[in-house]
Amino acid sequence: MATSTPAPKVNHIGLPVLEYRGGKSTLCAGCGHNAISERIIDAMYEMGVEPERVMKMSGIGCSSKSPAYFMSRSHSFNSVHGRMPSVSTGAILANHTMTMLGVSGDGDTASIGMGQFVHLLRRNLPMIYIIEDNGVYGLTKGQFSATADIGSKLKTGIVNDLPAIDTCSLAIQLGATFVGRSFSGDKKQLLAMLKAAIAHKGTVMLDVISPCVTFNDHEGSTKSYKFMQEHDEPINELGFVASFEDIHVDYDPGTTYDVEMHDGSSLRLRKLREDYDPTDKIKAVQLLMDSHAKGEVLTGVFYIDTQKSSFTDLLNLVDEPLGQQPESVTRPSKAVLDQLMTSLQ
Amino acid sequence: MATGDLVLGQEQGQSSAQQRVVNDFSINVATVNGSGSQSANSVLLKSIFGMGVPVSGKNLFPSNIAGLPTWYTIRASKDGYVARKRVSEVLVAMNPETAKSDILALPAGAVAIYDESLNLKQYRDDVVCYPVPFDKITAAVCPEAKLRKLVRNMVYVGVVAQLLSLDLTVIEQSVKKQFAKKQKVFDLNYGAVKAGFDFAQEKLVKQDPYAIEHMNQTAGKIIIDGNAACGMGAVFAGVTVVAWYPITPSTSLIEATSDLLKKFRVTPEGKATFAVIQAEDELAAVGMVLGAGWAGARSMTSTSGPGISLMAEFAGLGYFAEIPGVIFDVQRTGPSTGMPTRTSQADLLSTAFLSHGDTKHIILLPGSVKECFELSHDAFDLAERIQTPIFVLTDLDLGMNNWMSEQFDYPETPLDRGKILTAEDLNKLGSFARYKDVDGDAIGWRTLPGTRHNKAAYFTRGSGHNESAGYTEKPEEYLAVMDRLSRKFENARKLVPAPILERNVGSKVGVIAFGTTDFALKESLDEIKKRYNVDVDYLRIRAYPFAHEIHDFVASHERVYIVEQNRDAQLLSLLKLDLPAEQAVKLRSILHYNGLPIDALSITEEFATREGL
Numbered sequence: 001m002a003t004s005t006p007a008p009k010v011n012h013i014g015l016p017v018l019e020y021r022g023g024k025s026t027l028c029a030g031c032g033h034n035a036i037s038e039r040i041i042d043a044m045y046e047m048g049v050e051p052e053r054v055m056k057m058s059g060i061g062c063s064s065k066s067p068a069y070f071m072s073r074s075h076s077f078n079s080v081h082g083r084m085p086s087v088s089t090g091a092i093l094a095n096h097t098m099t100m101l102g103v104s105g106d107g108d109t110a111s112i113g114m115g116q117f118v119h120l121l122r123r124n125l126p127m128i129y130i131i132e133d134n135g136v137y138g139l140t141k142g143q144f145s146a147t148a149d150i151g152s153k154l155k156t157g158i159v160n161d162l163p164a165i166d167t168c169s170l171a172i173q174l175g176a177t178f179v180g181r182s183f184s185g186d187k188k189q190l191l192a193m194l195k196a197a198i199a200h201k202g203t204v205m206l207d208v209i210s211p212c213v214t215f216n217d218h219e220g221s222t223k224s225y226k227f228m229q230e231h232d233e234p235i236n237e238l239g240f241v242a243s244f245e246d247i248h249v250d251y252d253p254g255t256t257y258d259v260e261m262h263d264g265s266s267l268r269l270r271k272l273r274e275d276y277d278p279t280d281k282i283k284a285v286q287l288l289m290d291s292h293a294k295g296e297v298l299t300g301v302f303y304i305d306t307q308k309s310s311f312t313d314l315l316n317l318v319d320e321p322l323g324q325q326p327e328s329v330t331r332p333s334k335a336v337l338d339q340l341m342t343s344l345q
Numbered sequence: 346m347a348t349g350d351l352v353l354g355q356e357q358g359q360s361s362a363q364q365r366v367v368n369d370f371s372i373n374v375a376t377v378n379g380s381g382s383q384s385a386n387s388v389l390l391k392s393i394f395g396m397g398v399p400v401s402g403k404n405l406f407p408s409n410i411a412g413l414p415t416w417y418t419i420r421a422s423k424d425g426y427v428a429r430k431r432v433s434e435v436l437v438a439m440n441p442e443t444a445k446s447d448i449l450a451l452p453a454g455a456v457a458i459y460d461e462s463l464n465l466k467q468y469r470d471d472v473v474c475y476p477v478p479f480d481k482i483t484a485a486v487c488p489e490a491k492l493r494k495l496v497r498n499m500v501y502v503g504v505v506a507q508l509l510s511l512d513l514t515v516i517e518q519s520v521k522k523q524f525a526k527k528q529k530v531f532d533l534n535y536g537a538v539k540a541g542f543d544f545a546q547e548k549l550v551k552q553d554p555y556a557i558e559h560m561n562q563t564a565g566k567i568i569i570d571g572n573a574a575c576g577m578g579a580v581f582a583g584v585t586v587v588a589w590y591p592i593t594p595s596t597s598l599i600e601a602t603s604d605l606l607k608k609f610r611v612t613p614e615g616k617a618t619f620a621v622i623q624a625e626d627e628l629a630a631v632g633m634v635l636g637a638g639w640a641g642a643r644s645m646t647s648t649s650g651p652g653i654s655l656m657a658e659f660a661g662l663g664y665f666a667e668i669p670g671v672i673f674d675v676q677r678t679g680p681s682t683g684m685p686t687r688t689s690q691a692d693l694l695s696t697a698f699l700s701h702g703d704t705k706h707i708i709l710l711p712g713s714v715k716e717c718f719e720l721s722h723d724a725f726d727l728a729e730r731i732q733t734p735i736f737v738l739t740d741l742d743l744g745m746n747n748w749m750s751e752q753f754d755y756p757e758t759p760l761d762r763g764k765i766l767t768a769e770d771l772n773k774l775g776s777f778a779r780y781k782d783v784d785g786d787a788i789g790w791r792t793l794p795g796t797r798h799n800k801a802a803y804f805t806r807g808s809g810h811n812e813s814a815g816y817t818e819k820p821e822e823y824l825a826v827m828d829r830l831s832r833k834f835e836n837a838r839k840l841v842p843a844p845i846l847e848r849n850v851g852s853k854v855g856v857i858a859f860g861t862t863d864f865a866l867k868e869s870l871d872e873i874k875k876r877y878n879v880d881v882d883y884l885r886i887r888a889y890p891f892a893h894e895i896h897d898f899v900a901s902h903e904r905v906y907i908v909e910q911n912r913d914a915q916l917l918s919l920l921k922l923d924l925p926a927e928q929a930v931k932l933r934s935i936l937h938y939n940g941l942p943i944d945a946l947s948i949t950e951e952f953a954t955r956e957g958l
């Protein structure tokens with residue numbers, strides 16, 4: 001007698017995790033970027049996001065290749081170096097009903113792409129913007145990027161003598177409404193952060209330290225697995241409860257911040273430090289600067305604002321995607337042209 | 346009674362008075378940038394138009410906000426010529442700084458109207474001079490001192506109107522239209538016109554031969570600038586996402602588009618069905634265009650040379666990943682910043698091949714405001730049909746100046762949204778390969794993000810890809826895509842606007858031109874015929890890649906002059922690349938590239954010299 005194989009586990013929209021997978025990764029074994037792809041798969045699966053409702057965006061770099069390695073059922077746009085923000089802006093304007101997730105690198109974002117990056121933040125464009133941050137240009141064989149810490153050393157012995165750009169402080173200052181840092185090796189924290197990111201509407205800027213095993217995982221690097229294991233300083237513990245989960249959360253205002261997310265989910269941030277306040281921009285930036293001076297790598301959600309309007313809200317758009325408006329809406333009538341012609345006579 | 350300072354010899358004066366020059370001369374108003382003379386010039390232009398006389402206006406302005414010399418030329422032409430003329434016959438010298446050189450530039454027998462304090466008659470005794478006490482007249486009709494600078498301009502409108510016998514009731518209508526419903530503003534301005542008119546009537550004696558008389562050549566016609574016409578074309582093509590970065594002379598194209606969208610693309614609930622984004626630079630602007638085009642919205646940007654240069658990398662992505670989008674380039678002079686407020690046709694070559702690595706683009710080349718409307722509209726259909734960025738090249742002359750035109754026709758065909766597969770299509774097909782040539786026209790089918798089908802997604806990239814949009818470095822897969830792109834471009838010859846045989850007389854010598862060169866060239870060919878009794882065939886190109894008619898035209902002529910407004914003979918170079926060697930040797934160049942719009946006489950003279958006429 002044949003026994004039926006057990007039905008695969010499915011998420012709340014009935015899809016197995018397999019449906020969130022992508023092509024086989026061509027990145028180096030052990031590359032932090034691969035671990036992040038895995039967490040994206042988990043988060044999208046657990047959140048029950050319909051893959052067809054996601055647009056995956058990227059620039060150029062090892063990190064920017066990674067959208068090919070998760071969620072094959074989502075449309076993807078691997079653009080040009082440093083220009084993911086503008087392409088993403090256009091795409092979300094054409095269809096603001098989509099969830100958009102972008103993967104960039106520290107080079108792609110903080111050097112060539114800095115101009116577009118800051119304007120994306122300023123617009124609070126509704127998207128999840130992940131920097132897979134390894135402190136180097138992986139794809140061009142390991143030159144320093146602008147997030148490399150002062151004093152960190154390349155394999156060749158070259159020492160970085162320029163200060164690092166802190167993309168998190170920048171993002172908080174310029175208008176992103178969900179800003180956090182994590183580490184590709186911290187499954188639990190990264191997964192919770194990504195799930196909360198999916199629930200947020202506005203720019204989610206996540207700087208995820210993602211060691212480059214080939215060019216920046218040695219002694220003297222501040223973006224290595226070892227360095228992170230020693231210096232990772234979580235400032236909060238994330239508890240995320242999705243809107244469809246029936247879990248009651250207790251609230252203790254002394255030790256936790258509870259944030260009600262746009263989709264009805266809740267994010268609980270349990271303080272691990274006294275000076276932490278994720279609703280205060282100035283405190284958040286100060287905390288980042290102080291800890292950086294002390295050589296700590298703070299991780300966690302630094303700042304969150306669920307009230308501010310996103311870019312597409314500000315544009316006061318119709319509910320349906322702009323790109324799918326029928327001709328009767330997009331092309332004015334003959335009467336309109338006649339009226340214009342009369343006014344020009 | 347003032348004598349009008351006539352210092353012409355009696356004989357000369359008589360002869361010019363005998364040969365009245367009616368509806369065939371140019372008025373040049375010399376003012377200072379920022380002095381608010383636009384309304385006055387517009388009233389003059391529209392009044393001549395209102396009298397049924399073909400007219401065109403050109404603003405020659407500096408790259409500056411206020412204080413530098415500006416000239417506005419109005420050409421009345423009973424024959425309908427609208428190109429720039431090298432000289433003007435009537436000068437209104439309102440700028441003390443340039444007044445001397447302005448009057449020195451006049452031909453003998455011309456007219457100068459100027460503020461009496463300038464005393465310009467000292468420089469020319471062969472020009473009819475009309476000094477006018479502008480300040481005195483203005484003060485009398487405009488008690489408010491701070492408005493006088495503006496109102497003063499309306500006084501010259503009145504003086505010119507009286508001297509050239511413009512119809513005062515038509516002027517009144519134009520002033521009314523100019524100031525819409527603001528009665529007080531109208532009263533003030535029309536009062537100034539009247540004051541100027543009355544002064545001229547009482548104090549000046551007409552000594553020159555120039556006059557405007559009623560005709561019926563403008564009935565039903567419109568006046569519009571090319572940028573507004575392009576914007577209108579885009580709006581009637583259903584443009585939905587507009588991203589841009591300010592640059593002269595392109596900005597007003599976006600402003601026109603945006604104004605129309607705000608009027609006609611807002612739902613009764615007040616929601617927008619469009620988005621206009623001022624981007625951080627042109628790289629971002631074109632990136633947004635491609636993002637939106639990819640996700641299914643009709644999108645556009647508009648720029649000029651420096652912006653086009655910045656868009657190069659993205660242009661290649663659009664070409665290779667096959668993403669629709671429309672990019673307007675209102676050309677100004679280069680290289681580099683060049684002369685931002687002067688015109689040229691010098692972006693043709695760089696745009697045709699914009700970006701590295703075997704990239705080529707489809708370019709549309711409107712030659713009138715009507716074509717600005719039509720080709721802008723067509724650009725959106727072509728972009729989605731052919732799945733590629735479409736460039737629309739106009740220039741400052743066409744874009745920022747006022748042109749008379751037939752009315753624009755409402756587009757006859759529904760929007761062509763190109764090859765898009767829906768979820769239902771995919772249900773039937775089972776799957777699709779984004780870059781596969783299933784129809785034999787070298788154009789694949791695409792899906793839009795958000796299509797609810799598990800086989801809808803594909804991976805868009807500017808890196809090497811195969812038919813199914815998968816990453817590849819395999820020689821044969823790369824070749825297949827590149828060769829299909831080549832075929833697609835070849836096919837586009839038949840899809841883009843065909844050239845127009847503007848003059849077909851069966852001559853051995855032919856001429857080819859595009860864009861604004863047309864205005865001067867048509868006039869020049871009439872002139873050549875009149876002067877030398879030589880008639881010449883003329884083909885006007887409206888798009889790249891070149892339609893086969895262009896090859897035929899060259900093949901059927903012994904010599905073909907390519908007339909264009911750039912230094913490096915860019916259209917000729919593009920044609921050379923396209924034509925067989927034995928045809929390419931027939932091409933000759935007539936070039937104009939000093940920043941001013943090309944004029945008929947320059948072409949005529951050059952052609953006559955080259956042809957030994």
Ligand SMILES: Cc1ncc(C[n+]2csc(CCOP(=O)(O)OP(=O)(O)O)c2C)c(N)n1
Pocket residue numbers: 060061062063064081104105106107108109132134136137138139140145
């Ligand atoms: C305009 C341009 N300049 C340079 C390059 C070469 N390039 C490719 S990836 C890259 C750096 C990527 O670094 P990062 O974004 O940190 O990604 P990683 O590979 O480290 O994940 C560079 C400089 C390019 N593709 N385009």
Ligand code: SF4
Pocket residue numbers: 026027028030031032033062063134138139211212213214215
């Ligand atoms: S080079 Fe570095 S960043 Fe690139 S795939 Fe390898 S480990 Fe990852």
Ligand SMILES: [Mg+2]
Pocket residue numbers: 061105106107132133134135136137138145
């Ligand atoms: Mg990197």
